[in-house]
Amino acid sequence: MPTKKELLTSPIQHIDIKQHNVVPMVDAMHSMAYSSRDLARAASIYERMLRDQECGVILCLAGSLISAGLKQIFVDLIRNNMVDAVVSTGANIVDQDFFEALGYKHWIADDLYRQGTEDATLRELMIDRIYDTLIDEEELRLCDDTCKVIADALNPRPYSSREFIREMGAYLEKQGKTPEKGGVDSIIYSAYQTDVPIFVPAFSDCSAGFGLVAHQHGRGDKPKVSIDSVKDFYELTQLKIANPTTGLLMIGGGVPKNFAQDIVVAAEILGLDAPMHKYAIQITVADVRDGALSSSTLKEASSWGKVDTTFEQMVYSEATLALPMITGYAYHKKAHAQRKQRRWSRLLEPVTA
């Protein structure tokens, strides 16, 4: 049996869209067919939503994207004012982004270890597998523990995930886990610095959940931190109300897609008639024929009054191929050049830990 160290030698490296001017290639794809044409149209819609001065942009993340080498893209979108809020699964934000911010890495699985037949060996070595990528489970446990440490230090009350994630940003700053101090950059820290709120509506469903369960377990009958997902929904809805024109850039489906689409209806329920999301892009390989929300078309969302149909585009592609092209296109066309910074976190109630 190999050692853990032997298996964890080649790290995942994050693609830097700033280095690759894909504009000419994406422009060529406008006159092709199938996914390339859809991708080109999606890129143009993203460009258009960035140029629309009224439009707030919500980025939705599902699937294991950070471990796949896409982290730098999201950091660049945040730092270049190309996104105003993030809605994500917990795995992306905590297990993967925060994990890397703490100094850990994801590793390339070589061919033998991505087949599934060696998973018992990986188990024994305490290595976790995500398809073709490996993680040191012992490091992941340290990530869980850090979430407990953060919770333990907080005033016990219900928090939105957004509030808690902001505390994670503050923790990184305090610990010097920042690019300024020689650490790696992260979604959490860049969003912390630029007041971009991050929502994880199913926040206990990740490494943070482990830390928080340990926290609540440790507190016993005493007051404890809880995570109020209703508050997340309420906060995101308030942003929609404050900034009625919105666009969605969605990778994958799942809870983030549903959650972000639903705020239109939530605003209406609060008596404030918000318009549908004006722009919407989804990158996915999910097949529409199973009827699930993840794969449902953006046209279907229009029947629910959630997404307008003028500027919507589904892109049928695994995200590591499509996302660098769509975001790189908007970046190199400088679509964000005139964009005002929204600093939406400041609109929400001050975090009082």
Next chain:
Amino acid sequence: MPTKKELLTSPIQHIDIKQHNVVPMVDAMHSMAYSSRDLARAASIYERMLRDQECGVILCLAGSLISAGLKQIFVDLIRNNMVDAVVSTGANIVDQDFFEALGYKHWIADDLYRQGTEDATLRELMIDRIYDTLIDEEELRLCDDTCKVIADALNPRPYSSREFIREMGAYLEKQGKTPEKGGVDSIIYSAYQTDVPIFVPAFSDCSAGFGLVAHQHGRGDKPKVSIDSVKDFYELTQLKIANPTTGLLMIGGGVPKNFAQDIVVAAEILGLDAPMHKYAIQITVADVRDGALSSSTLKEASSWGKVDTTFEQMVYSEATLALPMITGYAYHKKAHAQRKQRRWSRLLEPVTA
């Protein structure tokens, strides 16, 4: 333009596995190939986990399953003691199951209206579409409102989704929305009666979210009900600790799959070494190659120490085809005949509204 009434004439009807003895056909499939053989093996594993007296069965639901005609299956599993806990998306439990319990229905979309090209018409008529199925949006709003009514009546504090859903069961009983009183049966009510806990880890991401946002908005600065997803995770983990041998019957992936798998690790973090899930079945059409959790193999989960590989089976099929066969097989083989009722809700802290 047609009227709403003209479009909503043929209701979805739920398949009754008790009427269809699929045992001979599934047995034949054991000697075929591809999905049929996988399905037969999954059916045998489900049979086996029901016959295993030690095994607690956790049912995981993702995708729009109730609207698709599968509700009666889940009710039958609960009433026949074939499942001990449910982990689900909110849409299945609130927007669809609770919605039907309140007396509303889902409707078959005829060919023209399932294409997507008539979604603007549907929008105008306040009809929502799920692929080939239609819903009266005004009725759905009444479902949202009912969630608010339930929240308004509760003692303001953090609740697990399980606690809140139990209150929804109590509400149905109080309002006479039960089969005994001439209403239709439901997952929520059957689980309420049999003490089967239902967890919805992303509880604000559904009709209940709308009601709860309205509740919190209405309360302003006063104490309010919040939904603590950490508590859900803690509760489900306690069940795993109390009943170490477990099996998963998963339809779709998403948060329910991840959440239920994670309790093995959570138990370990609490210092109680729980075994991996001994049995696991997942029905899905998600393609493994996008690397997402929803599509990840159960072998991959074994590298995380979550699922044992001896009795695991992925079934590649849309659920409306595979689920009646897998569950019908176990039902007609009377695999549950000797099973003890677990009444897991009673293990958890008493609901004190």
Next chain:
Amino acid sequence: MPTKKELLTSPIQHIDIKQHNVVPMVDAMHSMAYSSRDLARAASIYERMLRDQECGVILCLAGSLISAGLKQIFVDLIRNNMVDAVVSTGANIVDQDFFEALGYKHWIADDLYRQGTEDATLRELMIDRIYDTLIDEEELRLCDDTCKVIADALNPRPYSSREFIREMGAYLEKQGKTPEKGGVDSIIYSAYQTDVPIFVPAFSDCSAGFGLVAHQHGRGDKPKVSIDSVKDFYELTQLKIANPTTGLLMIGGGVPKNFAQDIVVAAEILGLDAPMHKYAIQITVADVRDGALSSSTLKEASSWGKVDTTFEQMVYSEATLALPMITGYAYHKKAHAQRKQRRWSRLLEPVTA
């Protein structure tokens, strides 16, 4: 390393739809959603095309279906007068059906051997793998050789694949490889007996191709048998002209789907205005978004004037699940009871070897 014999112990067994009355279950699926409703509608369309006295039914086979345990279904369709012509890939008809008619079997791969990681072992043992199914390559070579033997005995000239396959039926009869003589039944032999023509438009792309290449190689410069795929197309078009009302039952896509759809246009080119296929069903898991013919909708085929849209249905399912239900439904509803036998082989030029 195991021996070949150890790996080839559990044979694939073909499902017998005559034993499973799926009518009540399929009827229930009419009021469900997604694939189940589509499947129920497809079953009704197949029933309808069998009850339509004018309608000739063309069965199209792509994918490895015979090796998967579906052979008996096709034999039953032929023997019960539920299909009038077959268009197939070569693998189904030669490598798998003829192969089994010669007395060989397909074998169930156990879990370890279906993962792909043991393929080098299989290679060494001369075992071929089809996903989760194993074949003795040495037996397959005997199947190739038999095709050469048949070709060597024929008058050297261009043959349609249909003519050649008819000779294969005659060979089985001559060799006593028939159910009457204690052999197993086959698509080729049942079609031979009932004058159901079988077309394999890419006939060299299978075991027969190996035999025929050996034949042509052996003949050197002397006259040889050749396979004229134009003749296939011409013959099938003649059937369309002779029997203008037609229906397609398609499993998978590929050449068979395209070929059978195209005869409408071919008839028109010959100056005989044939109507579009009146009925069409396709079972497939191919995703429409790659733009390929295999996955293209039947509505798209209507733009080409090939398929009418009144009675068409795509069913999104792997075939081993959907086909027994669709064909079993029509069989148990006795849709074929009043059907006249067409014996289309007799319409085509007599085979003169």
Next chain:
Amino acid sequence: MPTKKELLTSPIQHIDIKQHNVVPMVDAMHSMAYSSRDLARAASIYERMLRDQECGVILCLAGSLISAGLKQIFVDLIRNNMVDAVVSTGANIVDQDFFEALGYKHWIADDLYRQGTEDATLRELMIDRIYDTLIDEEELRLCDDTCKVIADALNPRPYSSREFIREMGAYLEKQGKTPEKGGVDSIIYSAYQTDVPIFVPAFSDCSAGFGLVAHQHGRGDKPKVSIDSVKDFYELTQLKIANPTTGLLMIGGGVPKNFAQDIVVAAEILGLDAPMHKYAIQITVADVRDGALSSSTLKEASSWGKVDTTFEQMVYSEATLALPMITGYAYHKKAHAQRKQRRWSRLLEPVTA
């Protein structure tokens, strides 16, 4: 109803990989995950097979690729000595490439017309649809007719598709449908000029089939041109024997994939022990779980002794996204710089019309 002219205004334009240096981006993808890493590995394998002086490269085409804007890539591969033989479906080579060589175009379908709901209108206007692309059916009929004209002029005997396609190249030259004479370049013509053989094993399954059926119909009992698919197989096998080291670059599956893989076995049957294909790449979105050849892994092919597993890579992507990157990578790395031209057509029997 719009006019045909109004619908056919924006032509598909073919992407030019020579204009887009994707090397840095593909190199970055080597350290990512999922499809991007697979794509990068595939690009490296293609580079490697071009640098291997022994290796003959066979390009396999399935799916509607030319109509999708990929034609120029294939022309560039041929003209830059990056491919030695082509195996394709008929649609790509005849209905699309030859069609464009005759001066016709493919057209972008706007959003309304790609949904399927307007196919009756398209039918009436004699416009054919391929997913999101439109074709003038009257022009396609002229393409069919041209195939008949070519056949009528040939000496009546069995031809391999390769021989016939070479005649199509000669026809283009004779008619001045060449870039030199102001026409557009084509796969057929570039291959004609460079002696790259093109095989279409199911040759009657396309526009050529229509022309050839008309030809055979017109000839009645007189001698006629036939297309011998066995001869195709024999010829391609002879190339494998003459040049034992081979690599496959496959887009899609279907007959081309099977056919090209099978020549290893065919060589063996002719008594000449040819090695497995040393390199193999397949770009596809087909899901492996249906067991079909199109989706089967290249590892599975190794069990059949067809493909070596050292340098094989499946890439899960729709081709319009992946192919420009894979081929562009090899092109811009000048992998072909030292490659010798094989002119394989000259190895095969001289075409004697």
